[in-house]
Amino acid sequence: MPSPSERAPERTDFIRDIVAADLREGRIDTVVTRFPPEPNGYLHIGHAKSICLNFGIASEFGGRCHLRFDDTNPIKEEQEYIDAIEADVRWLGFDWGEHLYFASDYFEQLYEWALDLIRAGKAFVDDLSADEIREYRGTLTEPGRESPSRDRSIEENLDLFERMRAGEFPNGAHVLRAKIDMASGNINMRDPVLYRIVHAAHPRTGDEWCIYPTYDFAHGQSDAIESITHSLCTLEFQDHRPLYDWLIENLPVPSRPRQYEFARLNLTHTVLSKRILLRLVAEGHVRGWDDPRMPTLSGIRRRGFPAEGMRDFANMIGVARADSVVEVEMLEHAVRDVLNRQALRRFAVLDPLKVVIENYPEGQVEQMEVVNNPEDESAGTRAVPFSRELWIERDDFMEDPPKKFFRLAPGREVRLRSAYFVTCNEVVKDADGSIVELRCTYDPETRGGASPDGRRVKATLHWLSAAHAVPAEVRLYGHLFSSPCPGANARDIFEDLNPDSETVLSGCFAEPSLADAPIGETVQFERLGYFCADPGSTPGKLVFNRTLTLKDTWAKLQAQGRHDTP
RNA sequence: UGGGGUAUGGUGUAACUGGCAACACGUCGGAUUCUGGUUCCGAAGAGUCUAGGUUCGAGCCCUAGUACCCCAGCCA
Numbered sequence: 001m002p003s004p005s006e007r008a009p010e011r012t013d014f015i016r017d018i019v020a021a022d023l024r025e026g027r028i029d030t031v032v033t034r035f036p037p038e039p040n041g042y043l044h045i046g047h048a049k050s051i052c053l054n055f056g057i058a059s060e061f062g063g064r065c066h067l068r069f070d071d072t073n074p075i076k077e078e079q080e081y082i083d084a085i086e087a088d089v090r091w092l093g094f095d096w097g098e099h100l101y102f103a104s105d106y107f108e109q110l111y112e113w114a115l116d117l118i119r120a121g122k123a124f125v126d127d128l129s130a131d132e133i134r135e136y137r138g139t140l141t142e143p144g145r146e147s148p149s150r151d152r153s154i155e156e157n158l159d160l161f162e163r164m165r166a167g168e169f170p171n172g173a174h175v176l177r178a179k180i181d182m183a184s185g186n187i188n189m190r191d192p193v194l195y196r197i198v199h200a201a202h203p204r205t206g207d208e209w210c211i212y213p214t215y216d217f218a219h220g221q222s223d224a225i226e227s228i229t230h231s232l233c234t235l236e237f238q239d240h241r242p243l244y245d246w247l248i249e250n251l252p253v254p255s256r257p258r259q260y261e262f263a264r265l266n267l268t269h270t271v272l273s274k275r276i277l278l279r280l281v282a283e284g285h286v287r288g289w290d291d292p293r294m295p296t297l298s299g300i301r302r303r304g305f306p307a308e309g310m311r312d313f314a315n316m317i318g319v320a321r322a323d324s325v326v327e328v329e330m331l332e333h334a335v336r337d338v339l340n341r342q343a344l345r346r347f348a349v350l351d352p353l354k355v356v357i358e359n360y361p362e363g364q365v366e367q368m369e370v371v372n373n374p375e376d377e378s379a380g381t382r383a384v385p386f387s388r389e390l391w392i393e394r395d396d397f398m399e400d401p402p403k404k405f406f407r408l409a410p411g412r413e414v415r416l417r418s419a420y421f422v423t424c425n426e427v428v429k430d431a432d433g434s435i436v437e438l439r440c441t442y443d444p445e446t447r448g449g450a451s452p453d454g455r456r457v458k459a460t461l462h463w464l465s466a467a468h469a470v471p472a473e474v475r476l477y478g479h480l481f482s483s484p485c486p487g488a489n490a491r492d493i494f495e496d497l498n499p500d501s502e503t504v505l506s507g508c509f510a511e512p513s514l515a516d517a518p519i520g521e522t523v524q525f526e527r528l529g530y531f532c533a534d535p536g537s538t539p540g541k542l543v544f545n546r547t548l549t550l551k552d553t554w555a556k557l558q559a560q561g562r563h564d565t566p
Numbered sequence: 567u568g569g570g571g572u573a574u575g576g577u578g579u580a581a582c583u584g585g586c587a588a589c590a591c592g593u594c595g596g597a598u599u600c601u602g603g604u605u606c607c608g609a610a611g612a613g614u615c616u617a618g619g620u621u622c623g624a625g626c627c628c629u630a631g632u633a634c635c636c637c638a639g640c641c642a
C-alpha cells in the first residue's frame with residue numbers, strides 16, 4: 001500500500017524549482033544540501049520541516065544531504081545535544097551516510113582564510129569593547145562610525161590575530177572584523193565580527209582553540225568546503241546573504257554555494273522557540289525535553305507520533321517565503337492517517353464500570369477472536385478473554401439518555417465488540433446514588449458479535465473481562481498551550497499554558513495482550529484513540545501515553561449541546 | 567527617503583510563459599460501517615491587500631499606496 005507521500009503528485013515549491021532549473025541548465029551536476037543544527041538544544045517540529053526539505057530535495061534529485069553541526073559557540077553547545085540530534089534525524093527516517101561534519105572540523109582552514117583576509121587588507125583586529133562596538137555600529141537609521149583600529153597595518157593585524165589564537169588575551173579584549181562598510185543600510189555589513197576570543201572548552205576540540213569563528217564566518221565557508229550547492233535557511237538570515245556572498249567572493253573557497261531562505265514553521269497551540277522550550281524544561285512546566293507534550297522530536301516520539309506522519313505533514317504544508325501559522329489539526333490529521341493504516345487495535349477501558357452478565361455461566365471463560373486492524377487484513381486476529389464480569393467505559397452508559405445517545409441504557413441492547421449482544425436490565429447504585437454496576441443479559445446466538453436474525457443495534461462497545469484485565473495508568477495529553485497563538489498581544493507566554501495539558505488516569509484496565517506492549521509502538525485503543533507505552537512503563541506498572549484521540553463526532557455533538565442548552 | 571522581505575477561502579499551499587482561482591486541513595450535510603473511527607458522496611466558504619493603469623482578457627504586467635514580518639549579539 002503506497003503511503004500518501006508516495007502517491008501524492010510531485011511536490012513543487014520555489015526551492016525545488018530553483019534546484020530543477022540549476023540542474024537542467026547545467027549550473028550544477030549534483031545537488032548537495034545540508035542540515036546544519038547548532039548542538040545547543042533539542043530538535044523540534046520546526047527543524048523537522050527543514051530536515052525533510054533538505055534530505056527530501058537531495059533524494060528527489062539524486063543528490064546528497066550532509067548533517068553538519070554548526071558548533072562555533074562552545075559556551076552553549078554540548079555533546080548530549082549532538083547525540084540527541086543524530087538520534088532524532090535518524091528517527092525521522094533520514095540517513096546522511098558518511099557525510100557527518102562539524103564546523104569545528106574546519107577551524108584550521110577557517111583560521112587560514114582569516115589570515116588571507118587580513119593580508120588582503122579586508123579584515124582587522126579591533127580593540128573596541130563589545131559595548132563600544134555597539135555604539136560605533138550606529139542604529140537602524142543612522143550609519144555607524146569606523147573603529148579607530150580599522151587602519152592598523154597588515155603586519156600588526158597579523159601579529160595580533162596570531163596572539164589572539166595563542167591565548168595572550170582575555171575574552172573580549174580583541175575581535176577580528178571584516179572591513180566592509182560602516183555606512184551600509186544592512187547592519188550585517190558594518191564591519192561584522194568574524195572571530196571572538198572565548199576561553200572555553202569545546203565539546204569536540206577541547207582546549208585547542210580560544211578563538212572561535214562567528215556564524216557568519218563559519219557557515220558559508222563550511223558550505224563551500226562541502227560543495228553544498230543550495231544552502232537553505234530561514235528568513236531571518238536574508239540580511240546575512242550579502243555577507244555570505246561577500247565572504248565567498250573574497251576568499252579562495254573551493255566551491256560557490258548559494259543561500260536561499262524560506263519561512264520557518266509556526267504551529268497553533270505550540271511554541272517552536274528553543275529559548276522557550278528550554279525554559280519549559282528548566283522551570284519544570286513539563287517532565288523534560290521528551291515530555292509527550294513537547295513539540296520536540298523526542299517529545300512527539302514518546303507521545304507516539306510516527307515519523308512517517310511527521311514527514312507527510314512536512315510535505316503537506318509546503319515551503320514558501322510568507323510568514324504563516326499552520327493549524328496543528330493538520331499535523332494531527334497526518335498522524336491519524338498513518339496510525340489508522342498501521343496501528344494494531346486493542347481494548348482498554350479508561351473509566352471502568354462493572355457489568356455482570358447474569359445469564360452467563362459463572363466461571364466460564366471464552367476466547368473471543370478479535371481483528372487486529374480492519375484496515376490491514378495481514379495484521380490478523382488475536383484472542384481476548386470474555387467472562388461473566390466485565391468492564392465497560394462509564395461514558396458508554398447513560399441512565400437517562402438524550403435522543404442522540406445510542407450506547408447502553410436501561411432496557412437497551414448493544415453489541416460488545418466481537419463478543420455478544422447484551423441488554424441492560426438493572427442499574428445498581430451505592431448509597432450516594434452513583435452507579436456502581438450494571439446487570440445485563442446476553443444473547444448466546446450473537447457470539448462473535450453477529451446477529452443471525454438480522455437484528456440491529458445502534459452501538460458497539462469495547463469491553464474487558466474483569467478477571468483478566470491488567471491494570472494500567474493512562475496519561476491523556478492535550479495541547480500544551482490553550483491559546484492558538486501563545487504569547488500573542490504581548491501576553492506572557494507562560495500564562496497561555498494549558499493547565500489541563502496532562503491528565504493522569506489511574507485505575508484503568510487494558511486487555512492481557514497489552515501487558516508486554518513494546519515501548520514506542522503506537523496502538524489504537526478501540527473507540528478511544530491512539531496510545532503507546534511510555535518508556536517508563538514496566539510489566540508490573542503499565543503506563544500509556546495518549547498520542548491522539550480518534551475523531552469524535554459524539555463529543556462534538558455533546559459540546560454543541562452544551563451551548564444549545566444554557 | 568535606514569536595509570531586507572511578504573500579502574490568494576477560517577488555515578496551509580497551488581495556478582506552466584497573462585486564459586474558467588485548484589488541492590489539502592478544518593467546517594457543515596448525507597451514505598456505508600461490528601470503532602459515533604475509517605471509507606464514500608455532497609455543500610458552504612476567496613474573486614487574489616487597496617486604488618488606478620495596460621490588455622480582448624490580470625492573482626500574474628505597470629504606477630502609487632497600505633498592512634505585516636526580520637535586522638542595531640563578540641548567538642545561530
